[in-house]
Amino acid sequence: PSCGVHTPEFLKMELPTECGGRAASTPQSLPLLQNSLKRDPPAYFGEFQLQFERLRGLLAVMEQQPQRPVKDLRQLLMFLAHTSPCYSPKVSETPLKTREKKDMTQNDRSGDSPGAFLPLSTSFAFDEDVEKKGVEDRHYSAELAASIQRILTQLSSSLHPQTRQSLLLSLLLLRRKQQLSCLDLLRVSVQLLQANDKSCRQTLFSFVTRDVSKLCLADRMQQSFARLSPELFAMLARPACPLAARLALCCLIQVYRQQRHSGGLSIHQNSKNFKKIVNAAAACTLAGDTKLATSAALFLLGELQSASSHIANVEDNESDDEEDAAVEAEAKRLTRSQEGVSKKTASAKKKLKRAKAKLQRQVARKQQRAEQQQLLGGVVASASIIDLLFDPQGLAEKLFGRVKGQSDRFSSRLIFLNLLSRLIGHHKLLLFNFYPFIQKYLQPHQRLVSSLLAILATAVHELVPPQELLPIVKHIADVFINETRGEEVITVGINA
Structure with missing residues (x-):
C-alpha cells in the first residue's frame, strides 16, 4: 500500500541472490539505473552516491595491483562519467577574471542567480573532508576527473591495457560533456603518450x-x-x-x-x-x-x-605498409581464383579482367598522388606560409646542413630539398652550395629525377650569379642530352 513515499522503479525489480540485496552493484543493472537517473536525478541521488563510493574502492584496489585488470571497472567508470554531470556544473573554458566580470553583470541584471563555475583547471585529488561538505558544494565530475588524471599520470606505464583504455574513455567522455578542461586533457596526454599502448595513442x-x-x-x-x-x-x-x-x-x-x-x-x-x-x-x-x-x-x-x-599516423609508414599489403593480398586472391576455376566461361574471364584493371588503376593512382605530393604541390599556400618566417636565411642554412648529413631517408630528404628550394626561390636567398649538392643527384637512372629537376628550377632566381649555374647546366647537357640516351631521357634534359 502507498504511504506517500516515492519508491524508485529501479528498486522495484527483482534482486539476484548473489547481489547481497542491492541490484545497483551488478553491471547488468547499471544501464537501467543510468536511464532512470537521467530522467529524475534527485530521486536517485542515493544510488549514485553508492556507486561513486564503490568506484573509490575499486580504484584503491587497482592502485595496489595496477598490472591486473579490475572486474566491472569499465562499466562503473562509464556509468559515472555519464551520470555525474547531472550533479555537477560544467567546466568553463573562459579565464577566471573574464568569467567574474560576466557573473557580476549577470547578477546585476537577473538578481541573486548563483554562477556555479569551476576554474579552468580541475586538477585536484580526492579529499577526505569532501564528505563533510554539503551536497551542493561537491563537484562529482571534477572529483572523478581528478582521480582518473592522477592515476593516468602516476601509473600510465604500469596499468593493464584494458584498465588504461577504460580510464581514458571515461576521461574523454567527461571532456565531451564539458566536465574537464582542454588544458587538463593536454597535460594528461603527455603522460599517456609515453606508454606503450598503440590504441590509446590513436584515440x-x-x-x-x-x-x-x-x-x-x-x-x-x-x-x-x-x-x-x-x-x-x-x-x-x-x-x-x-x-x-x-x-x-x-x-x-x-x-x-x-x-x-x-x-x-x-x-x-x-x-x-x-x-x-x-x-x-x-x-x-x-x-x-x-x-x-x-x-x-x-x-x-x-x-x-x-x-x-x-x-596523425602514430606508427612510421604504417598506412603505406597496410595499403601495400592490401594490394598484394588482392593480387594473390585474384590469381588463386583464376587457378581454382576449372571451367573458364566468358563472363568469368571478363569479371577477372575488370578486377585486375581496377587493381592496376588503384596502384597507379597511389603512385601518382605520391609523386605529385613530392613535386610542387601547394605553391600558393606555401607562399602565404613562408612569408611569415622570421629568419628564412637562417632556416635555409640549418636545413641544408641537415640534408647534407645524409641521416634521413631519400624520401624525407626530397621533402627537405623541396622546402629548401622554395625558400631560396621565394625569398631570393643566396645559398651557393645548394647547386653543386643537388647536381650529384641529377642522373638518368635516379628515382624521381624529374622532381629533382623541378626543385632545382625553383631554386634559381635573378640574384644567383650565372657562374654558379654554369657547371650544373653543362652537367645536364652532358648526362641527359647525348646520342646514347633514349628519347625520354633527352626530352627531360631539354626541358630542364
Whole structure:
C-alpha cells in the first residue's frame, strides 16, 4: 500500500541472490539505473552516491595491483562519467577574471542567480573532508576527473591495457560533456603518450586534435589559443617525448588549417598567432624525429592535408605498409581464383579482367598522388606560409646542413630539398652550395629525377650569379642530352 513515499522503479525489480540485496552493484543493472537517473536525478541521488563510493574502492584496489585488470571497472567508470554531470556544473573554458566580470553583470541584471563555475583547471585529488561538505558544494565530475588524471599520470606505464583504455574513455567522455578542461586533457596526454599502448595513442591523437581545433574555431583563436598555445609549444620543445611533440604539431596544423579555411576577418585577427604557428613548425623541421620534421616541412610547403595525415599516423609508414599489403593480398586472391576455376566461361574471364584493371588503376593512382605530393604541390599556400618566417636565411642554412648529413631517408630528404628550394626561390636567398649538392643527384637512372629537376628550377632566381649555374647546366647537357640516351631521357634534359 502507498504511504506517500516515492519508491524508485529501479528498486522495484527483482534482486539476484548473489547481489547481497542491492541490484545497483551488478553491471547488468547499471544501464537501467543510468536511464532512470537521467530522467529524475534527485530521486536517485542515493544510488549514485553508492556507486561513486564503490568506484573509490575499486580504484584503491587497482592502485595496489595496477598490472591486473579490475572486474566491472569499465562499466562503473562509464556509468559515472555519464551520470555525474547531472550533479555537477560544467567546466568553463573562459579565464577566471573574464568569467567574474560576466557573473557580476549577470547578477546585476537577473538578481541573486548563483554562477556555479569551476576554474579552468580541475586538477585536484580526492579529499577526505569532501564528505563533510554539503551536497551542493561537491563537484562529482571534477572529483572523478581528478582521480582518473592522477592515476593516468602516476601509473600510465604500469596499468593493464584494458584498465588504461577504460580510464581514458571515461576521461574523454567527461571532456565531451564539458566536465574537464582542454588544458587538463593536454597535460594528461603527455603522460599517456609515453606508454606503450598503440590504441590509446590513436584515440588521443584523433580526439585531442579535433577538440583543440574545435575550441579555437569557436572564438576565432582570440582567447582559447592564448591559453592553449603555451602548453602546445612546451610539448613541441620536449625531445624526450617525440609523440607529444607530434600531437602538438598536429593540433597547430589543424588550427591553422581551419582558421585559414574560414577566411575573412579570422585571418586578419590571427596574423600574430599564425606567425607563432609557422615559426614553431619551422623549428620542428630541425628536430631529431624524422616524422615530426617531415610533417613540419610539408606544412611549410602548403600541403596541410598531407602534413596532418602524415603526422596523425602514430606508427612510421604504417598506412603505406597496410595499403601495400592490401594490394598484394588482392593480387594473390585474384590469381588463386583464376587457378581454382576449372571451367573458364566468358563472363568469368571478363569479371577477372575488370578486377585486375581496377587493381592496376588503384596502384597507379597511389603512385601518382605520391609523386605529385613530392613535386610542387601547394605553391600558393606555401607562399602565404613562408612569408611569415622570421629568419628564412637562417632556416635555409640549418636545413641544408641537415640534408647534407645524409641521416634521413631519400624520401624525407626530397621533402627537405623541396622546402629548401622554395625558400631560396621565394625569398631570393643566396645559398651557393645548394647547386653543386643537388647536381650529384641529377642522373638518368635516379628515382624521381624529374622532381629533382623541378626543385632545382625553383631554386634559381635573378640574384644567383650565372657562374654558379654554369657547371650544373653543362652537367645536364652532358648526362641527359647525348646520342646514347633514349628519347625520354633527352626530352627531360631539354626541358630542364
